[in-house]
Amino acid sequence: MKKLLLVMLLMVGVFALSACGDEEVDGKIEVTFWHLSPVGDESYSQVKKIVRDFNNSQDVYYVNEYGFSFWDYWDKLNIAVASNTAPDVGFSTIDDNVHRAQRNVLFNISDFIAADVAAGIETVNTNSFYSNQLGFLTYEDDLYGLPFTATTRMLFYNLDHFAEVGLTADDVPTTWSELQVVAKQLDIVDGNKIERIGFDPTFGQGTYMGYLWQSGLDYFDDELQVTLNTQGHYDVLDWMVTFNNEYSRSQLNSFGEANTILGIDPFAAGRVSMVVGTDGLYQTLLDYDSTMNYAVAPIPVPDEDGVRVNWGSGFSLELYKNGRELDEKAQGAWEFSKYLMSVSIQVEYADAVGWIMGNTEAMDIVAEGNPIITALVEECAYAVDKLFVPYAPAWHAGDWFQYYDQLKAGDATVEDTLKDAIDWYNEKQTNYNATQ
8 A cells, every 4th residue: 555655656746746836945846855064164155066966857755964973963853853843855974873763763665666676767777886885784684774975994004114124015914913003014113212113903993893893703692692702802902902012002192192192184194104094084095195105005913813894874865754654745855855865966076075985886987097996986885884773772872882982992891892892782771671
């Protein structure tokens, strides 16, 4: 019945397009779109143009766009979703999309696609998206979001630093043992002061969960029970914090504090020769007008049975129900979503904001002739999102960092860190279950 209603709404839209002439905005069905390019941001004018071009392209729908700064956006969206005042179309995080689908917050994307197909109308080509992202956006075999952006993490390395010690791109490490050997050649120490570090697993976007994934391990099992108590979990965390064990914790902390005082990314400043970074680091180097001779490669993996994987963390494009069922505004939101996900507009959006977009066909165009972007896009195929855990949504961040930071400061052992983290997650789960 729902799919039939969708087909009928689509046909009404087609007839309206053929019957309407040039109408005022007030005569159109208005749709709201929230995005992350506020007024004053360098990307705002391009994003506004993208929306304006859609509005000028047809006579039925009119999109009102509202841009917010990054942190303001999430605060406003969370409040709006809870109060049924969310935008008709907006961005969210891919990893917890299923949670919103379960709560009936979102319109079913698969129903819109099926209605398009039934009506013989061009629709979204899901074959143009990464399968791992589609998996995170699927609930009970239906899509509840579209992968608007993709993110990946790779090893950024400074070729000038390599050349200083007689290394080339052929020497880029692929395993943890090779990483240790190469990194030690790149360190520079003046007395007790570290001037440059070849690599440190705790710097940049290197994460405990990412290194666990590379080792075939995880924080939680299939039943969402915490699993940080095996020897493998201890070994990975110990490797991270003892990688530069020839230096004292005081030396390492002073080096980190100096990077913070400089207010510039340590890799961009030439103080770290290799670092795990996202595509955002590439954009940072562009913003700095950096002349650094650098390249990127897959993150080195454990020597035995290492897994090529990294943390994705992209944005989804979602259609919010706001407590209502399918209506003309929802259909307008879908038409605008199809427009945003098209190859040409994804290329435009990539140029506007500097993101890796979810449409792989678009990114092939963006990456052409650029070896850094090409490598980043290729690595997206190995990126996965983190698991959403309802009883501990910040399990990878605030929940974990309160113990991880103590470990890095030298105030706790690996064993104590993991024991305290396990106790914390278990307590969170007990408290959550008591309220359900």
